[in-house]
Amino acid sequence: MDNLDSSLIRILGIGVVIIFLASYAGEMAHGQVIQTESITESTLTTNGKTETTLKSPPPSAISPTINTSNSDLCTFGVAGAIQTQILGISTGTQFTDENCERLKNAKTLYDMGMKVAAVSLMCQDQRVFDAMMHAGTPCPYNGMIGDAAKAGWASDSGEEPSSIEEDESILNDKDVQTGAATGGIGALLALLLLL
Numbered sequence: 001m002d003n004l005d006s007s008l009i010r011i012l013g014i015g016v017v018i019i020f021l022a023s024y025a026g027e028m029a030h031g032q033v034i035q036t037e038s039i040t041e042s043t044l045t046t047n048g049k050t051e052t053t054l055k056s057p058p059p060s061a062i063s064p065t066i067n068t069s070n071s072d073l074c075t076f077g078v079a080g081a082i083q084t085q086i087l088g089i090s091t092g093t094q095f096t097d098e099n100c101e102r103l104k105n106a107k108t109l110y111d112m113g114m115k116v117a118a119v120s121l122m123c124q125d126q127r128v129f130d131a132m133m134h135a136g137t138p139c140p141y142n143g144m145i146g147d148a149a150k151a152g153w154a155s156d157s158g159e160e161p162s163s164i165e166e167d168e169s170i171l172n173d174k175d176v177q178t179g180a181a182t183g184g185i186g187a188l189l190a191l192l193l194l195l
Contacts, residue, residue, distance in 0.1 A: 025129030062090060069189070082189055089188065116140050126161045 060083055079092030102121060109119035122128045123139030132139050133153075141152035 059090065073106070074098075074104060080185070082185075116143075116145060124161050129161045 027065045060081075062081060074097045076097065077092060077094045077107035079090070081088065102125065106118040106121045109115075109121060120140045121133075123132060129139055133150075137149040138146070138153055141149040141156075144152055
């Protein structure tokens with residue numbers, strides 16, 4: 001058995017040597033030793049876009065201030081403004097109330113003791129003139145009062161205050177001017193809306 005064991009060991013040894021030589025010969029045929037390669041390619045692309053939308057109202061057209069808060073003034077202000085996304089326009093003006101001025105002047109004259117002058121000033125209004133005549137106390141005429149003033153007014157009607165019809169014609173002229181200004185503002189508004 002010794003022979004059998006030793007022959008078996010030889011066969012195994014020869015088999016190991018053959019396997020070793022075969023693997024060595026295979027490596028030599030390729031010319032390389034076993035080699036492991038690992039290649040990693042990475043491309044990182046970052047694109048960022050930030051967009052901010054600001055929604056705010058357009059600047060405002062502010063009407064000019066016309067201070068008429070003083071109660072001693074006989075004026076009043078009118079102002080207006082129009083604003084679109086592109087253009088803004090504002091304007092203003094003031095008007096004088098002549099009747100208010102007449103009342104304040106007459107009161108000032110009366111307070112100064114000049115009662116006839118105050119009444120004469122009030123008589124420049126046709127309504128007051130007619131009321132004084134109907135009441136039997138005519139307006140002063142060239143420094144005369146009472147019956148002498150009545151006779152003076154009867155003889156010289158050229159200095160009598162203007163009639164209501166003449167006042168209405170003046171008012172109609174002012175209405176035409178107001179209408180023209182309103183039409184101009186309307187046309188401007190239409191133009192702005194078309195922009």
